[in-house]
Amino acid sequence: MNRRCTTFAAIGAVVAGTALTTPATAAGGEPAVRFATFNASLNRPAAGDLLADLSTPDDPQAAKVAEVVQRARPDVLLLNEFDHVEGGAAVDAFRDNYLAVGHHGARPIDYPYSYTAPVNTGVPSGMDLDHDGVVGGPGDAHGFGEFPGQYGMVVLSKHPIDEDAVRTFQGFRWADMPGALLPDDPATPEPADWYSPEELREVRLSSKSHWDVPVEVGGRRIHLLAAHPTPPNFDGPEDRNGLRNHDEIRFWSDYVHPARGDYLYDDAGRSGGLAPGARFVIAGDHNSDPVDGDSVPGAADRLLDAHRVRDPEPASAGAVQAAHDQGGANAEHRGPARLDTADFSDDAPGNLRVDYVLPSWPLRPTGSGVFWPAPQDPTARLNDASDHHLTWVDLRP
Template sequence: MRLLPVLALAAGLVTAPVAQADSGHTVRFATFNASLNRNAPGQLVADLSTPDNPQAREVAEVIQRNRPDVLLINEFDFAPQAVDLFRDNYLERGQNGARPVDYPYAFIAPSNTGVLTGFDLDRNGSTNTGNDAHGFGLFEGQFGMLVLSKYPIDARNARTFQHFLWKDMPNAMLPDDPATAAPKDWYSPEILNVLRLSSKSHWDVPVKIGRKTLHFLVSHPTPPTFDGPEDRNGTRNNDEIRFWADYVTPGKGRYIYDDKGRRGGLSPSATFVVAGDNNSDPLDGDSVPGAIDRLLDAPRVIDPHPGSYGGVLAAREQGGANATHEGDPFFDTADFNDNAPGNLRVDYVLPSKGLIPVRAAVYWPTDELSRLNDASDHHLVRVDVFVSGR
């Protein structure tokens, strides 16, 4: 049996067979920006309604060849019907010799993308474009998120932060209007009274692994580009990343409230894995300097430094901006435009202290499976962690 908790629907918990942890075992966590977004509402459902969509088949094969136990998919439009279609028609059918993979549990919830604010956020004279939404999108839910799991998801205790207001973050890095001397004045007080922090959403998804609960903390901060000198996307990207750093650091998350009104961050005794496309490289690219370091350097976070030889070869062969990068291409996770910004490390799987990283990798094949590198401009990132049964 499957569980598909959708926040907009009152779905309950369903049990399904799952391996039990006694003394403990290794669990594979992964994130994959799979580019399963579409340009119109209903299109993803249509594409997944048959088992022969080429891109969806490639995405499914990447997942089957990596076989994560708990997976975040970024850029999966908010279409609950599409979840079962993707599982039935793609993941549970072997792709090009890869073994089928079964995820009995799923979590999907609404996204801020495409939800119009009623204001002209980019000052282009219109209030009804994707740039005027709480998160860029041509329709509500475009570029959403999906969590798939082989282990039970405690949907009743999941926390979502879709409606958290940006201005409610203490010392928020709000953008400045470069035409004035006033600080943080790109957005009017009226806009800030409605503008949400999350460009998609932030979710705390509890996963039951044996007798333990592990919190899967997932998000997809906005790219720090596609704006102007006010850097409204760069500053927001910084604070979307900071949200999780504050949430998992004792004493820093008191200001946070979720969509049910519950306040506070994560319990200091809880274990977690932060995952997602954070659109921020530690050394290169266009994000605010130090943005991702807020999370990487948080006292309870472990960076297992996943990497690939494929990233090294790609940077060497493609050249362009890659030749000027400070970061080691071994850690790159995304293959972007060669001229700018080049390949970057933007996708992360970060376990907490209390978990033991066993191995970590970026899936960037260089053999006959390199054809799968075209599935998305991002690569799946995976980290195996040992979860104690006690």
């Protein structure tokens, strides 16, 4: 039996039932605050489709996603792959028609505060960025997508969001990152020349966007640092997606470091990174496993080793059982299966840890988990809501 699966019995007692827990009370009677990320796969093939699906209460996938949220009950939640609709109509429809309605005995959940904004997916660049000889289509957009807003992001919160203080970095240019890992055209002798100088003046770093969303929790401000870097595959020998994934992840590492973020600028023109000492939680589907999968080596470590970051290592028994039962690439993985958050193809890349909730010191983790019920759990029927699993961390604010 491979080393990724031998821990099942050992961790079963520790993580069994974590999918149904609610935020605990921290030492001293102070309630813990649950931060979570969930790539909910609420994306649709055409603009308007998601809003149409959420405008009625009978979309099966949306109902499963809502039930996962209701059972995990996060206080602050980042949803990845939620198609962006101007004005937030899709967010309102999801709250009203799904989150506010109990599913299979799960209690409704209310998020009075939310934040969403445009993303780069599907936004035309006007350039042949994928070198297929044709200008236009998802491969030439600023972020891969069939229409503007596909694979967007949403923050839902029980605590107030200071929208006036939100910083977005949708327009930050990749070439403006010092030492950027720009892709190289293997057919030419020049280095890092996949993009022309004219293209580099336009190519953006974020495949979706990077958001700094300040949330007021118990009189303290916690910056939710939200992103969804591109998958590190679906390209060619130039590895432009892998390199972009690395640098999208590096963005937050530089942003939270007091000596590395001076070069950054947001969409409002403000320069610099996060204020020294500010509390933060990095969250999102970063499409990078620390040791397995196709990402550039060390990419995930940019998060895990970032300044003041703590890694509570959210785990689940369901992930261990899935790696054991599915086999395939999972049998060759080096990372512990208990930390997996995504159920990918058994052949390649197998199940991976790609979804992260990483708090900063002095925030104190009091619990963590991944909503990945084992097959014998009645809620295992929710495991196909998405190919990712909701990942959460309880924090003493």
